[in-house]
Structure formats: C-alpha cells, structure tokens
Amino acid sequence: MNTLSRLWRLSTGRFGLIAVAVIGITAIASLFWTPFDPRSVDIAARWGMPGWPHLLGTDGTGRDILSLLMVGARTTILVAVGAGLVATAVGILLAALGALTPRWTREAVAVLIDILIAFPVLLIAMMISSVWGGSLWVVVWSVGIGFGVSIARVTRPELRRVRGSDYVLAGQASGLTALQNLRTHLLPNVAPVFIVQLSWSMAVAVLAEAGLSYLGFGASVTSPSWGLLLAELQQYLQIHPLSVVWPGLAITLTVLALNLLGDALREATDPTLRGRDAASHGPRAIPHTTPGVVA
Numbered sequence: 001m002n003t004l005s006r007l008w009r010l011s012t013g014r015f016g017l018i019a020v021a022v023i024g025i026t027a028i029a030s031l032f033w034t035p036f037d038p039r040s041v042d043i044a045a046r047w048g049m050p051g052w053p054h055l056l057g058t059d060g061t062g063r064d065i066l067s068l069l070m071v072g073a074r075t076t077i078l079v080a081v082g083a084g085l086v087a088t089a090v091g092i093l094l095a096a097l098g099a100l101t102p103r104w105t106r107e108a109v110a111v112l113i114d115i116l117i118a119f120p121v122l123l124i125a126m127m128i129s130s131v132w133g134g135s136l137w138v139v140v141w142s143v144g145i146g147f148g149v150s151i152a153r154v155t156r157p158e159l160r161r162v163r164g165s166d167y168v169l170a171g172q173a174s175g176l177t178a179l180q181n182l183r184t185h186l187l188p189n190v191a192p193v194f195i196v197q198l199s200w201s202m203a204v205a206v207l208a209e210a211g212l213s214y215l216g217f218g219a220s221v222t223s224p225s226w227g228l229l230l231a232e233l234q235q236y237l238q239i240h241p242l243s244v245v246w247p248g249l250a251i252t253l254t255v256l257a258l259n260l261l262g263d264a265l266r267e268a269t270d271p272t273l274r275g276r277d278a279a280s281h282g283p284r285a286i287p288h289t290t291p292g293v294v295a
Contacts, residue, residue, distance in 0.1 A: 002268060003265075003268050006268040007264055007268045008234075009263065010264045010267060010268065011169035012025050012260040012261070012263055012264040013260075013261065013264030013265070013267075013268065015260055015285075016018065016257045016258070016260040016261025016262075016264055017251070017261065018259030018260060019253055019254070019256075019261075020257050020258070023073050023076065023077065023254055023257075023279035024077060025046070026069075026070050026073045027070075027073040027074045027076070027077045029070065030067075030070040030071045030073060030074060031074070031160055032063075032066040034066075034071060034154055035053070035054075035055070035064055035066055035067050036053075036054075036063075036066075036067045037067070038061070038063060038064065038067040038068045038070075038071045038224065040059045040062075040063065040064075041062055042058070042061075042062030042063075044062065045058050045062040046058060046059070046060055046061060046062040047059070047060060047240050047243070047288020048062075049242075050242070051099065053195070054066070056069070056246050057113060057242065057243060057246075059229075059232065059233060059243060060232075060233075060236060060240075062083075064243070065229075065243060065246055066246075068224065069226065069227055069229070069240065069246060069247065069250055071174065071212055071224035072224045072225050072226040072228075072229060072247070072250070073250075074224065075136065075209065075223060075224055075225045075226070076226060076250075076254060078136060078140075078207055079136060079139055079140055079143075079205050079206060079208075079209040079294035080202040080203075080205050080206050080254075080258070081108050081202075081253065082136075082137075082144065082205075083139070083140050083143040083144040083147070083201060083202060084144070084201060084202045084205070085209075086140060086141060086143075086144025086145060087143075087144045087145075087147040087148040087151055087198060087201045087202075088146065088148070088150025088151075088198060088280065089144075089148065090145055090149065090151070091147075091148040091149075091150075091151030091152045091155060091194070091197070092151075092152075092154070092155075093148075093152075094109060094112075094113060094148065094149065094152035094156070095151070095152040095155040095156045095159055096182055097109045098110055098113065098152065098156040098159075099156050099157075099160045099163060100159065100160035100163065100182065100186075107165070109155065109156075110156075113149055113152055113153050113156070114148045117150060117153055119146070119249045120146075121146030121147060121204065121208060121272045122144055122208055122212070125138065125139055125142035125143060125146075125208055125212055125217065126178050126212065126215075126217050128142045129142075129212065129217035129218070130217070132196075133182060134221065135218075136209070136218065138217075139205070139208055139209045139212055139218050140205070142208075143201070143204065143205045143208045143209075144201070146207070147197070147200070147201030147204065147205075147212050148201075150197060150201070150293065151197040151198065151201065154197050155190050155193060155194055155197070156191060158189075158190040159186055159190055160208065162185070162186050162189045162190060163186065165185075165189075168181060168185050168186065168251070171185055191269055192265075192266045192269050193266075195262055195265045196262045196263065196265075196266045197268055198262070199258050199259060199261060199264060199265065200258075202258050203255045203258035203259050203262075204255075206251065206254050206255055207251070208218075209225065209227060210225070210226055210227030210230065210251050211227060212227065213225045213226075213227030213228045213231065214227045214228070214230055214231040215231075216231075223234075226247045226250055227247075227251075228253050230244065230247040230248060230251070233247065238293055
C-alpha cells in the first residue's frame with residue numbers, strides 16, 4: 001500500500017495507473033458489452049463521422065470503430081501480459097545462471113546472452129512467424145524471449161554486485177539455499193532495475209503486435225487487433241484521415257502509459273531515489289548567522 005500511495009503521488013504514476021486501468025476495464029467490459037457488434041456490417045452507415053450513435057465513427061464496411069477498439073484492447077492486454085510473463089521467466093533464469101553459478105557456467109551464459117541480444121526482437125518475431133504462421137502466441141513468445149534476454153543482460157551485473165553484500169553472506173551462513181537467497185535478498189534489491197526493463201518489454205510487445213499485425217505476421221484476420229484495424233484504415237488515409245487517428249492514438253497512449261508507469265514504479269520502489277526526493281522537498285536549512293552580521 002505504501003508503494004501504491006507513493007506511486008499515486010507521482011504525476012507519471014497517476015497517468016500510468018489511470019491509463020492502464022482504463023485499458024484493462026475496457027478489455028473486460030468488451031467481453032460482455034460493446035456499443036455495437038464489432039463484426040456487424042452496415043453498408044448504409046459506412047464512413048460515418050464521429051457522433052451519435054457511433055461516437056468514433058465507422059469504417060468502410062459500417063463497423064463501429066469504438067466497438068472495434070474495445071475488442072482490440074483484449075488482444076493488447078493478452079500480448080502485454082503474456083510477453084511480460086515470458087520475459088520475466090527468461091530474464092530471471094538467465095540472470096541467475098549468469099550471476100550465481102560456477103565460473104564456466106557464468107561465462108557460457110554471458111556469451112549466449114551476447115549472441116541472442118544481437119538479433120532485434122521484431123526480426124526474431126518475423127522469422128518465427130514466417131515458419132509457424134501469424135499468431136498472437138508467436139508474438140508473445142518471440143517478444144518475451146527477446147526482451148527476457150535484454151532483462152537478463154541488465155539484471156545480471158546487479159545480481160553479481162548484490163551477491164557480495166553482507167546480508168546475502170549472512171543468509172548463506174544461516175543455511176539459506178541459493179534459491180532462497182535469490183528470492184529473499186537478491187531479487188528484491190534488483191527489483192527497481194527489473195521493473196523498468198519489464199515495463200519497456202510490455203510496451204514494445206504492444207508495438208510489436210501492432211507492427212506485426214500491420215505487416216501480416218501477427219494476429220490472424222479474424223482476431224481483433226489495433227494493428228489490423230490500422231492496416232485496414234490506412235489505405236483510406238487521404239480520404240478519411242480521422243478514422244486512422246483512433247487506433248494509432250490507442251497504441252500510442254498504451255505504450256506511453258506503460259513506459260511512464262515503469263519509470264514511476266522505479267522511483268517509488270528505489271530507496272535511493274525516494275531519499276533524494278525527500279531531501280529535495282524537505283524543509284530548507286536555515287543558515288547560521290552571527291547577530292549584527294548580514295548573511
């Protein structure tokens with residue numbers, strides 16, 4: 001609760017929390033209700049301007065854009081959370097193997113990380129998609145593995161630094177196993193660095209899904225996706241430019257919210273940043289002056 005309250009006091013944290021909450025609520029609400037059936041075609045209402053009853057207008061087949069965006073939010077949540085879970089598992093595993101194992105294992109893991117990180121995440125996703133076909137799960141696994149490697153590269157040096165701390169050595173002396181020490185002492189101390197990398201991986205997962213779906217490597221044409229909607233509408237950009245704004249704005253706000261939320265979480269959970277912030281906002285020191293002498 002203390003972390004949540006500190007997070008709420010930060011302007012970036014408030015924006016991130018509110019935006020992510022709105023997206024999550026929208027995705028859940030779309031399971032039970034949308035203003036119109038997103039699959040319903042109404043040629044008579046095609047390219048309707050924003051207004052009542054179509055608040056964001058309609059596309060070239062008369063489908064309600066707001067309903068399409070609400071259903072597409074489910075895909076965004078699925079990809080962001082799924083890629084985040086995969087990246088967490090891969091990152092913690094590689095970072096632990098690269099920091100807490102014998103020397104030959106650490107060096108082998110370091111070489112493996114350097115090799116894997118040389119391949120861009122989107123390129124990996126496109127190569128896997130070309131073999132296994134376009135699928136949301138391909139995007140989740142490829143982005144999750146790619147950013148899991150990036151998380152491991154950043155977290156591994158931090159784990160090695162914390163491993164030599166007195167409380168870690170005391171835990172080893174008290175009989176804690178390597179796994180217990182990792183869970184109790186090591187991971188909590190590298191959490192601020194880990195959280196920022198994880199939020200970035202979730203943000204890029206949203207971008208990757210939209211980009212791959214736009215190129216035809218992501219979600220299937222029957223799956224609701226902001227990237228697919230953007231690809232369908234962009235060919236009418238010069239005729240109906242406003243229709244393209246809504247999916248692009250949804251993607252932009254989601255990525256921005258995840259990035260800002262990650263930065264705010266780092267600031268709220270890092271004791272050094274909290275101490276510095278408290279010092280900068282604390283009471284001013286009154287300079288000592290000698291009576292009769294102007295300071």
